[in-house]
Amino acid sequence: MTSKAEVARTWTVGELADELGVTTRTLRFYEAEGLITPQRAGANRIYSQRDHARMRLIQRGRRFGMTLGECREIVDMYDGAESSEQRQLQTLLARLDEIATDLRARQADLRRTLGEVTDVAAQCRARLTELGD
Amino acid sequence: MTSKAEVARTWTVGELADELGVTTRTLRFYEAEGLITPQRAGANRIYSQRDHARMRLIQRGRRFGMTLGECREIVDMYDGAESSEQRQLQTLLARLDEIATDLRARQADLRRTLGEVTDVAAQCRARLTELGD
């Protein structure tokens, strides 16, 4: 998909760490855990756009409280979706449906939570105007 | 708010742990961390409906990846919303607005994630029907 006009962008550890708001330690740790697999230029790591994209997915997963293992499972799915065989596609699809169900449950949970928070805030405001007079 | 007809329900550690799907260790740990403060009957802990409610809130927070410290901050707010003074109410309200903003951001994030997951699932289904013929 990369045209010959646009050179594929790459990052060093420090650059990618800065851009993502993580430390280089984190990037190396994720690599050791098999979440990302940067190329090498000699000894130095070279991160591709694919690594970058995977990192964004991982970060989002982490914000939702997923473990690194769960994150890996998900990012790996994005890769496996095109090339697999029938059996693999079916198990993958089943897992995706599970995840979607879970996400919808979280949405409902979030809605409730947000509702409660705004309720409490409303109570606060009521008390404040009451006191304000 | 408890009428004389309905006796306030209470729980022992084991009962509450079973009902919430946690271990007794978790309940004692949360108490040590100041998240819940059950009464005592002699040496034994007696958990009230208030403790029960706080636990539900804590569990929900945990599902969203909050730390116990963040959970405590939130459950404490629910208590502070009624009785505080003007200054406290204002800082509380400001904090609540921050939280609400964060929750809305999470909602958007979740929507995106769910969209992507269903997209990948759609790709899988497409590949499957393609292979199925």
Place this chain on the structure above:
DNA sequence: GTCGTGCTTGACGTTTACGTCAACGTAAGG
């Protein structure tokens, strides 16, 4: 040449959120 900057690989430390004993009390049942 050496200084600073950035990269490398270990190796050990740390925080969070509990799990897992151990040793003991106590109330109910047979």
Place this chain on the structure above:
DNA sequence: CCTTACGTTGACGTAAACGTCAAGCACGAC
């Protein structure tokens, strides 16, 4: 009286997700 079930505190263990050195290489600037 003895066992079983449930409770108590205290101490130590542990998995996850990094943080924090240490020691060294490589390279451009001065």
